[in-house]
Amino acid sequence: MSAQSDAAASRPGRWQPAVTQDPMLRKHGAQGHGALGQPVSRIDGPLKVQGKARFAAEFPYEGLCYAALAFSTIARGRITALDTTAAEAAPGVVLVMTHRNAPRMKAPSLMMSSPTAAGASDLPVMQNDEIHWNGQPIAVVLAETQEQADHAASLVTADYAVLPATTSFEEAKKTPRQLDNILGQPPVVEIGDAEAALKGAAVQVDQIYRTPRHNHNAIELHAATVAWTGDELRVHDASQLLDLTAGQLADIFGLEADKVRVSSPYVGGGFGGKCLWDHQILACAAARLAGRPVRIMLSREGVFRIVGGRTLTEQRVALGANAEGRLDALIHTGIVAMTTHNSCPEQFTFPARHLYAARTIRLAQEVADMDMLANTFMRAPGESVGTFALECAIDELAEKLGLDPIELRRRIEPDKDPTSGKPFSARHLIDAYDKGAERFGWNRRSATPRRRRDGEWLIGMGCATATYPYHRFPGGAARIRLKADGRVTVSTAVHDMGMGTATAQAQHIAARLGVPLDHVTFEYGDTTLPRGVIAGGSTQTASIGGAVIAATETFVEELLKLAGNDSPLAGLSLAEVETRDGGIGHRDDAARFESYESILRRSGRGELVCEAEAPPPAEMEAFSMHSYGAQFCEVRVSEITGEVRVSRFFGSFDAGRILNAKTATSQFKGGIIMGIGLALTEETNFDPRSGRIVNASLAEYHVPVQMDVPAIEILYTDIPDPQAPMGARGIGEIGITGVGAAVANAVYNATGKRIRDLPITLDKLM
Amino acid sequence: MNFTINGQSVEVEADIRSSLLDLLRNSLGFTGTKKGCDQGACGACTVLVDGERINSCLALAVQYQGRSITTVEGLGSDGSLHPLQEAFVEHDGFQCGYCTPGQLCSAVGMAREIERNIPSVVTANLSADSVAIDERELRERMSGNLCRCGAYNGIIEAISETLVKTPATPQVRARA
Numbered sequence: 006m007s008a009q010s011d012a013a014a015s016r017p018g019r020w021q022p023a024v025t026q027d028p029m030l031r032k033h034g035a036q037g038h039g040a041l042g043q044p045v046s047r048i049d050g051p052l053k054v055q056g057k058a059r060f061a062a063e064f065p066y067e068g069l070c071y072a073a074l075a076f077s078t079i080a081r082g083r084i085t086a087l088d089t090t091a092a093e094a095a096p097g098v099v100l101v102m103t104h105r106n107a108p109r110m111k112a113p114s115l116m117m118s119s120p121t122a123a124g125a126s127d128l129p130v131m132q133n134d135e136i137h138w139n140g141q142p143i144a145v146v147l148a149e150t151q152e153q154a155d156h157a158a159s160l161v162t163a164d165y166a167v168l169p170a171t172t173s174f175e176e177a178k179k180t181p182r183q184l185d186n187i188l189g190q191p192p193v194v195e196i197g198d199a200e201a202a203l204k205g206a207a208v209q210v211d212q213i214y215r216t217p218r219h220n221h222n223a224i225e226l227h228a229a230t231v232a233w234t235g236d237e238l239r240v241h242d243a244s245q246l247l248d249l250t251a252g253q254l255a256d257i258f259g260l261e262a263d264k265v266r267v268s269s270p271y272v273g274g275g276f277g278g279k280c281l282w283d284h285q286i287l288a289c290a291a292a293r294l295a296g297r298p299v300r301i302m303l304s305r306e307g308v309f310r311i312v313g314g315r316t317l318t319e320q321r322v323a324l325g326a327n328a329e330g331r332l333d334a335l336i337h338t339g340i341v342a343m344t345t346h347n348s349c350p351e352q353f354t355f356p357a358r359h360l361y362a363a364r365t366i367r368l369a370q371e372v373a374d375m376d377m378l379a380n381t382f383m384r385a386p387g388e389s390v391g392t393f394a395l396e397c398a399i400d401e402l403a404e405k406l407g408l409d410p411i412e413l414r415r416r417i418e419p420d421k422d423p424t425s426g427k428p429f430s431a432r433h434l435i436d437a438y439d440k441g442a443e444r445f446g447w448n449r450r451s452a453t454p455r456r457r458r459d460g461e462w463l464i465g466m467g468c469a470t471a472t473y474p475y476h477r478f479p480g481g482a483a484r485i486r487l488k489a490d491g492r493v494t495v496s497t498a499v500h501d502m503g504m505g506t507a508t509a510q511a512q513h514i515a516a517r518l519g520v521p522l523d524h525v526t527f528e529y530g531d532t533t534l535p536r537g538v539i540a541g542g543s544t545q546t547a548s549i550g551g552a553v554i555a556a557t558e559t560f561v562e563e564l565l566k567l568a569g570n571d572s573p574l575a576g577l578s579l580a581e582v583e584t585r586d587g588g589i590g591h592r593d594d595a596a597r598f599e600s601y602e603s604i605l606r607r608s609g610r611g612e613l614v615c616e617a618e619a620p621p622p623a624e625m626e627a628f629s630m631h632s633y634g635a636q637f638c639e640v641r642v643s644e645i646t647g648e649v650r651v652s653r654f655f656g657s658f659d660a661g662r663i664l665n666a667k668t669a670t671s672q673f674k675g676g677i678i679m680g681i682g683l684a685l686t687e688e689t690n691f692d693p694r695s696g697r698i699v700n701a702s703l704a705e706y707h708v709p710v711q712m713d714v715p716a717i718e719i720l721y722t723d724i725p726d727p728q729a730p731m732g733a734r735g736i737g738e739i740g741i742t743g744v745g746a747a748v749a750n751a752v753y754n755a756t757g758k759r760i761r762d763l764p765i766t767l768d769k770l771m
Numbered sequence: 772m773n774f775t776i777n778g779q780s781v782e783v784e785a786d787i788r789s790s791l792l793d794l795l796r797n798s799l800g801f802t803g804t805k806k807g808c809d810q811g812a813c814g815a816c817t818v819l820v821d822g823e824r825i826n827s828c829l830a831l832a833v834q835y836q837g838r839s840i841t842t843v844e845g846l847g848s849d850g851s852l853h854p855l856q857e858a859f860v861e862h863d864g865f866q867c868g869y870c871t872p873g874q875l876c877s878a879v880g881m882a883r884e885i886e887r888n889i890p891s892v893v894t895a896n897l898s899a900d901s902v903a904i905d906e907r908e909l910r911e912r913m914s915g916n917l918c919r920c921g922a923y924n925g926i927i928e929a930i931s932e933t934l935v936k937t938p939a940t941p942q943v944r945a946r947a
Contacts, residue, residue: 046860046861046863047860047863049868050859050860050865050868051852051856051860052868053865053868053871054843054852054856054857054859054860054865054868054871054872054875055803055843055844055846055847055852055856056801056802056803056804056842056843056844056871056872057803057844058868059802060802060805060869062796062802062806063796063802065800071797150786150789150797151793151797152786152788152789152793153786156788221919222919223867223869223919224805224807224813224815224867224869224870224917224918224919225805225807225867225869226806226807226808271867271868272867273805273867273868273869273870274866274867274869274919274920275867276919302806304809305807305808305809305810305812502866502867503865503866503867503868503920504866505866667863668863668866670863671863671866671920671921671922671925672866674921674922674924675866675920675921675922676921677921678921678923679919679921702808702810702812703807703808703810703812703813703917704808704810704811704812708917708919709921709923710914710915710917711910711911711913711914711916711918711923711926711927712910712911712914714910714921714923714924716906716924716927717924
């Protein structure tokens with residue numbers, strides 16, 4: 006941070022995170038960013054509706070062969086016999102790869118353990134006879150057609166020496182393990198003696214909440230098309246971590262980093278699941294062995310077998326309050342299932358670290374080691390399921406206190422971060438509640454359950470807080486290329502899996518450089534571009550923002566140099582100018598202006614190219630930065646069948662400045678809909694005897710369908726966060742948070758039944 | 772084998788086990804039609820056969836010789852978008868765009884079912900001269916097409932604006 010400050014001090018006008026604001030906020034104030042915030046239709050829309058956007062499995066190659074996998078049927082043990090003769094003899098088969106003939110490869114490193122690590126687990130991939138989970142790939146078949154590959158893979162047979170496996174969570178949790186840290190945060194947070202304060206509290210809630218395993222189930226099946234040219238590897242992937250994937254593949258295959266090129270211009274949904282799993286590594290290995298390009302597209306069952314999902318949680322929330330509704334004690338503890346070869350602890354205690362003021366606090370989470378496929382990040386890991394427990398408990402406490410649940414939240418609203426003590430960069434949660442409550446008609450809710458009905462249908466309302474942290478990843482860079490005609494291209498290896506990245510960033514760049522939207526091209530999705538950041542943790546927009554700010558500073562300084570002494574800009578520095586109207590102008594003197602085209606023309610340049618890396622995210626150290634929201638739900642519950650229908654949903658968010666009203670609304674709605682699935686239907690069924698997922702299909706894993714989703718309404722404060730680039734915090738994940746609790750609280754309001762065990766299926770209400 | 776796809780006759784050699792979906796994607800390069808489950812659960816592979824919507828992953832390709840197959844690539848005409856395609860862009864009826872070709876083909880097929888007065892499971896009056904179409908009917912009839920990004924509201928808005936006019940007030944709001 007000090008190096009950054011020194012550098013900034015020598016370059017006045019430069020953005021200093023945590024010290025100065027993004028100059029775009031100063032330049033325009035909260036309003037009037039031109040294209041920024043407008044409901045611009047997505048730039049890639051016309052391609053997508055014509056079926057012309059090419060996804061990972063759709064790149065043609067001469068001599069392409071198709072891959073199919075065979076999976077283990079035990080959870081732990083060794084392969085004692087692996088018969089591939091029938092598969093090898095089957096028509097069209099090019100090769101069968103097993104641990105016996107696979108190229109020697111380094112094991113992946115766990116994601117975030119190094120700048121090139123992308124492993125979902127650190128197990129070696131098809132390098133030995135060990136089996137670590139039920140469904141582990143034991144053979145790859147390459148054939149001339151997919152049909153031939155699928156058939157041959159079905160002919161592979163294996164015998165195993167079975168080892169004892171921990172496949173029961175009930176057993177595993179008897180020997181819990183404490184991690185050193187939870188995503189860099191302490192696993193235990195204690196302020197005062199919370200258990201004693203709970204015992205002494207006038208009003209208490211102390212409950213256990215459970216959430217099951219989930220799978221992302223993006224509709225695009227995981228796929229890759231890979232080709233070797235000598236020792237150069239080309240991968241068309243469906244990826245939300247391009248640069249990490251390229252770096253990790255280079256490491257696995259012992260290649261120089263620049264020998265691997267990964268691209269992923271379109272991704273058919275990610276949600277945390279489109280990272281590096283065994284299938285890309287196996288496809289690259291098989292392609293090398295066969296000397297031919299390979300396409301792998303997992304079956305839907307294959308996705309369940311080898312791509313991890315969200316793990317299950319068992320959480321205790323205990324709240325102690327005085328009669329006025331102030332919290333004496335806030336306890337949130339529990340355990341999740343994990344493996345010894347990954348690190349993804351589903352940080353469910355994170356919401357409680359930042360949401361509410363309490364006199365004493367105890368937060369702690371542990372893991373139970375199981376023999377299973379590595380679990381992973383899925384939309385709002387931690388916060389999605391953590392808010393279910395915490396926000397249901399708050400609702401239970403409000404009822405015991407005889408308070409409206411929104412009024413209770415008003416009374417426990419903190420004035421600084423309750424565990425770190427840091428100031429909030431911006432926090433308008435109560436504002437979001439007030440505006441949402443009014444629009445939703447919260448005042449029509451009866452505090453007493455079972456007071457509204459329509460025939461067999463009991464009607465209830467519930468609300469809950471949504472929250473998700475702001476993060477900005479370091480290390481991302483952006484390149485600005487200005488052409489003589491005043492058009493600009495900004496490039497960085499980032500991702501658009503449907504979030505609207507390309508569209509929102511084009512708007513951002515138009516506003517930042519002061520050029521029309523149609524003069525902007527945003528290049529992304531390819532590791533040949535300047536290093537980008539991952540699409541995860543709702544961090545991408547702000548992270549790109551940081552890089553574009555840095556590149557813009559260099560860009561303006563270079564243009565000022567080129568402008569020279571014959572320009573109206575002569576003698577001005579970065580701190581004295583702003584970009585506007587397709588050029589650079591003095592901040593306070595409208596007459597001192599020169600267009601980009603004019604500067605380039607006078608300096609005899611055909612183009613100007615500038616690249617810079619984002620400054621380190623000092624704002625995250627100095628401030629408590631989070632997005633917030635108030636989720637409102639109305640349900641109808643059949644008294645005869647126990648069926649729950651969500652009849653209305655209203656999300657009121659405080660996520661900083663919104664860059665595109667249309668695509669942001671879709672992000673919020675999409676999160677809410679996944680939250681409706683989490684609340685009512687979604688559950689990955691894991692057989693505790695065999696460790697096998699038994700509902701590995703979209704027919705038996707129930708994601709919300711069109712009929713399950715009412716017209717959802719979205720509101721947002723649109724108040725810029727003074728510490729964030731563009732004033733924008735992430736919006737990709739907050740939508741799912743709080744939804745489980747809002748639905749469960751509405752179900753309680755309708756029926757008088759508290760369901761603390763997701764999903765809220767019919768049997769639990771009968 | 773000989774197929775008629777988007778009005779064009781094509782001759783292709785293919786594995787007789789091929790589904791219509793794999794034939795389109797792998798043998799003919801019509802990659803607009805998507806594979807999401809390969810077992811009829813998600814609807815991403817929906818195409819039109821003689822104007823009716825089917826899951827092409829459940830269709831054995833050889834059986835569709837001589838039928839008129841329309842994929843997403845054939846919805847527009849003369850290089851311009853079908854009005855429904857334009858409405859999907861306008862109403863943000865997708866995010867990642869992967870289920871979109873199936874949603875579009877399904878909606879076009881559904882509109883034809885409504886024209887032919889075919890009722891759905893939520894149709895209240897089965898003996899009426901014409902099925903009354905509201906938002907609930909559309910949602911029911913489009914429930915075979917999953918969208919994991921959750922663009923369901925935009926999809927219904929796009930369909931209501933172009934293919935099937937519905938009463939202005941959505942039923943869910945009227946109930947509140």
